[in-house]
Amino acid sequence: MIEILSSTALATVQDLGRFGALGWGVSHSGAMDRLALTAGNILLGNDENCAGIEIPIFPFRVRFHQACDLVLTGADHLARLDDVPVWPWLTIHAGAGQILTIERGGPSRWQASRVYLCVAGGIDVPLALGSRSTQLRGQFGGHQGRTLQQGDRLPVGVAAQALRPVGMGIVPPALTMPLEVDATPAIRVLRAAEYAAFTDQSCVEFWAKSWKITSQSDRYGYRLAGPMIEPKYPLELRSHGIVPGVIQVPHGGQPIIQMRDAQPSGGYPKIGTVIDADLWRLGQAPIGSSVRFVEVTWAEAVRALQDVTDWLDEVRRMVALGLTVRQEAGHDQ
Amino acid sequence: MAHDPVVSMLGTTALLLEAHGETSLGTQQKIWSLSGQVMDWPEVLEAVPGMNNLMLCFRQPPLDPQPLVTRLLEAWHTARPMTMEGRTIELPVIYGGEAGPHMADVMAHTGLGAEEIAEIHSAPLYPVYALGSHPGYCYLGGMDHRIATPRRKTPVLKIPGGAVSIGGFQTGVSASDGPSGWNTIGTTSMVFFDVSKQPPTLLQPGDSIRFRIQQVVR
Numbered sequence: 001m002i003e004i005l006s007s008t009a010l011a012t013v014q015d016l017g018r019f020g021a022l023g024w025g026v027s028h029s030g031a032m033d034r035l036a037l038t039a040g041n042i043l044l045g046n047d048e049n050c051a052g053i054e055i056p057i058f059p060f061r062v063r064f065h066q067a068c069d070l071v072l073t074g075a076d077h078l079a080r081l082d083d084v085p086v087w088p089w090l091t092i093h094a095g096a097g098q099i100l101t102i103e104r105g106g107p108s109r110w111q112a113s114r115v116y117l118c119v120a121g122g123i124d125v126p127l128a129l130g131s132r133s134t135q136l137r138g139q140f141g142g143h144q145g146r147t148l149q150q151g152d153r154l155p156v157g158v159a160a161q162a163l164r165p166v167g168m169g170i171v172p173p174a175l176t177m178p179l180e181v182d183a184t185p186a187i188r189v190l191r192a193a194e195y196a197a198f199t200d201q202s203c204v205e206f207w208a209k210s211w212k213i214t215s216q217s218d219r220y221g222y223r224l225a226g227p228m229i230e231p232k233y234p235l236e237l238r239s240h241g242i243v244p245g246v247i248q249v250p251h252g253g254q255p256i257i258q259m260r261d262a263q264p265s266g267g268y269p270k271i272g273t274v275i276d277a278d279l280w281r282l283g284q285a286p287i288g289s290s291v292r293f294v295e296v297t298w299a300e301a302v303r304a305l306q307d308v309t310d311w312l313d314e315v316r317r318m319v320a321l322g323l324t325v326r327q328e329a330g331h332d333q
Numbered sequence: 334m335a336h337d338p339v340v341s342m343l344g345t346t347a348l349l350l351e352a353h354g355e356t357s358l359g360t361q362q363k364i365w366s367l368s369g370q371v372m373d374w375p376e377v378l379e380a381v382p383g384m385n386n387l388m389l390c391f392r393q394p395p396l397d398p399q400p401l402v403t404r405l406l407e408a409w410h411t412a413r414p415m416t417m418e419g420r421t422i423e424l425p426v427i428y429g430g431e432a433g434p435h436m437a438d439v440m441a442h443t444g445l446g447a448e449e450i451a452e453i454h455s456a457p458l459y460p461v462y463a464l465g466s467h468p469g470y471c472y473l474g475g476m477d478h479r480i481a482t483p484r485r486k487t488p489v490l491k492i493p494g495g496a497v498s499i500g501g502f503q504t505g506v507s508a509s510d511g512p513s514g515w516n517t518i519g520t521t522s523m524v525f526f527d528v529s530k531q532p533p534t535l536l537q538p539g540d541s542i543r544f545r546i547q548q549v550v551r
Contacts, residue, residue: 019378019379019390020378020379022379022381022388022390022465023379023380023381023382023463023464024464024468024469024526024532024533024534025464025465025466025467025468025469025470025508025526025534026468026533027467128528129528129533135468137467137468137509137511138467138468138469138509138526138528139509140528141528190342190344190345192341192342192343193339193341193349193351216490220512234483236483236484236501236502237501238351238356238383238384238385238386238501238502238503239383239384239463239465239466239472239500239503240349240351240383240384240386240388241343241347241349241381241383241386241387241388241465242343242388243343243344243346243347243388243390244346245343245344245346246343246344250484250485250486250487250488250514251483251484251485251486251487252486252487254487256488263465263466263467263511264381264465264466265381265383265463265465265466265472266466267484267500267501267503267514268484268514270343273342273343273344273346274344275344275345276344276345276346276394277345298342298345298398299396301344301345301394302345302394302396305345305394
C-alpha cells in the first residue's frame, strides 16, 4: 500500500493506455511519457504495461506501507527516501514506513516536467475497460477515476520475480536520443490532411518559428502560442477520429496538439501530426517552454519509431545482463 | 464509379478515410459496413466510424501504407450499406437562457429567433451516426442546415454534461462536463455512459434521438 501524503493535484495512475474503446468515445489515456513508464517497468522486472504514478506538480510525497522496490523515471528532480537522496532512473529498495519526497529542481540534465513513480508489481488498481489508466473525462479507471488526493491509499501488485535488479540504472532517453533545432527542443511532425489548406506564409512559419506551450495545456492537449496560422478559406469539417499528436488549428489561429487524454474525435482542421515516436518528448515539455516543429516523411517517422524500439530493447538487454552479473556475483536479494 | 474517398495519415498511428459528397445516412451505412469489415484485418487495432468517415488505428505502422490504402478503397467500393434498426430515446430540452449560453451566437449567425431555432432543432429524428468526443457522446446526422453555425473561434474550457450544442452542420448532447468548441443552445439530462455496463454506452450507431422542447428561455 502506498499512501499519498502531499496535497498536490494532478498526479494520476497511468499504464500504457486503453485501447479498443474509441468507438464508445473513450480516449486512449496512458502515460504522457510512455518511454519513462515502460523503462521503469523493465528496470523493476514488471510487466511493461504495469501502472505507475504520473507526477506533474511538486513537491510530491508518499509513504510506503510495505517494503517494495521502486524507480523514479521521467524528469530529473530532487528526490529523497527519508533523508537519503534518490537518483532518477536507478532502482532502489524502500522499507515499510519510509517516506519518498520529490521536489522540483536539482541539476537537471534535460528540460522535463513529469516524474513516474514505478513500483515492483505496479499500482494495482482495478482494470476498467482493459486498462488501469485514469479516464478523467469519464471519471473511471486509475484511482476512483480522478487525480490523486492526500490520504489516498493505492494497492501495490505482487512483484513478478523474486530476483530483481536493485541498483540498476539507465541513461534517460532524452540524453541518448537528443533532438534540437537552434538550441530549442524539436518535435517531428508529419503533414496532415488540411496542410495545403493553410496559407503559404502560415506553413512557412509553422516550421520556422518556435511555439510556446501555454498554461492552458494539460493531459488533454497543449495549446500553443506563436504566429497566426490561417486557412486560405474557412474550413468546417465533419467530425472524425483523431489520435494523440494531431495538431489542430481552431479558427483563432493558434494550434492545439492533442495529447493522451485527447478526445477521440474532432473537427478542427489539422495542419500536422506529431509522430508517435516523439510524443514522449512533447509529454515532457514543460508549460512555458518552447518547441520547434521539424517536418519528416512517412519513412523517417517509421524509422524514428524503430529508434524508440531499439532504445527499449537496449534497456531490456542491460537489465537482463545486470541480473546475470548479480547472480554470478552471488547476490541473493 | 463514384469519387474515391480521401485517405490521409494521422501521424504513424492511424489513417483517416473520408467519404465524398453531402453527409448522408446512406454513406454512413457504408461506413458502418466498412468498419465491421476492416476490424478483422490483422494490421488494424481499432476501426472508429466518424461522420461519413472512418479512422483505422494501426497495430504497427506499415513500412509502406499504399497497399493498405488500395485495399481499403477496394473494400469501400464493394461495401454494401448496413442498415441498423435501433431504438429511439426522447430528450426534453430547455433551449436558451442559462441552459443555452451560445444561443445568441447561433441567432446572430443564422438570423433566426430562439423559438425558430428550437423548433427547427427539435423537428428531425436524429440517427446516431457514431460515438466519439468523450465517453458516451453521440454524433447525430440530419440537422437542418438553416441552423448550422461554425464551431467557436476558441474552444470553451468547460461545458456541462447534458449540453445540447451545434458545431458546423452537426448537433449533439454532451455526456459529461468538458471542453468543447461547439455552440451550446440548450440543456437536457440523461446518463449516456456507465463503465460498469456492457456495452458501457446508452446508445449505439443506428439508434436515434428525438429532442422535445421543454421550454424556450428568451
